[in-house]
Amino acid sequence: xxxxxxxxxxxxxxxxxxxxxxxxxxxxxxxxxxxxxxxxxxxxxxxxxxxxxxxxxxxxxxxxxxxxxxxxxxxxxxxxxxxxxxxxxxxxxxxxxxxxxxxxxxxxxxxxxxxxxxxxxxxxxxxxxxxxxxxxxxxxxxxxxxxxxxxxxxxxxxxxx
Numbered sequence: 001x002x003x004x005x006x007x008x009x010x011x012x013x014x015x016x017x018x019x020x021x022x023x024x025x026x027x028x029x030x031x032x033x034x035x036x037x038x039x040x041x042x043x044x045x046x047x048x049x050x051x052x053x054x055x056x057x058x059x060x061x062x063x064x065x066x067x068x069x070x071x072x073x074x075x076x077x078x079x080x081x082x083x084x085x086x087x088x089x090x091x092x093x094x095x096x097x098x099x100x101x102x103x104x105x106x107x108x109x110x111x112x113x114x115x116x117x118x119x120x121x122x123x124x125x126x127x128x129x130x131x132x133x134x135x136x137x138x139x140x141x142x143x144x145x146x147x148x149x150x151x152x153x154x155x156x157x158x159x160x161x
Contacts, residue, residue, distance in 0.1 A: 005151060012064040012144060019061030026054035045126040053134045060141025064148040067098070092156050099149035106142035113139060 033047035066072045079090045117132040 008147065008151070009068060012068055012148060015144065016062040016065035019058040022054045022061065023058035026051045026058065029054065049123070049125050049127050049129065053129075056134055057137045060137045063141050064144035067145060067148045067152065088156070088160070092153060095149045095152045095156065099146050099153065102142045102146035102149065106139045106146055109135065109142060110139035 029047050029051050033044050033051070036047075037043040074094075079087050082090065113132050113135040116135060117130075121131045123129045123131060123134075
């Protein structure tokens, strides 16, 4: 079991690094587009679409790693009013809610992505990107985030027992 958890967390780290590289690519593409637009007066017709897809992919790929290392933003004004034991329960409840939310998102986004694939739908943009290509990362990232939250639940339960 520990080997499976270790492999999953290594995969999360790899996905986060890939997501970071994709976000860097989005920054370079945006800089290129702005430069072309204002310096050469020749805007690109593809850069905005690719940058948007890059932001989606970078975010979804890095999400599970953010949960693992507690790198996401949270509002803890109310939970800080409780004693440590109450805070731990709230944290566990948060993991459970996140697990269910990402599992539901994975299911429905997967169904919609599959539907778009079967219909052969494409974006009404200059690139005519098939819709399933940018959408596929949503169920993939959601599955990774759901599994990461499940691991966090199991770790907290194991730690408290």
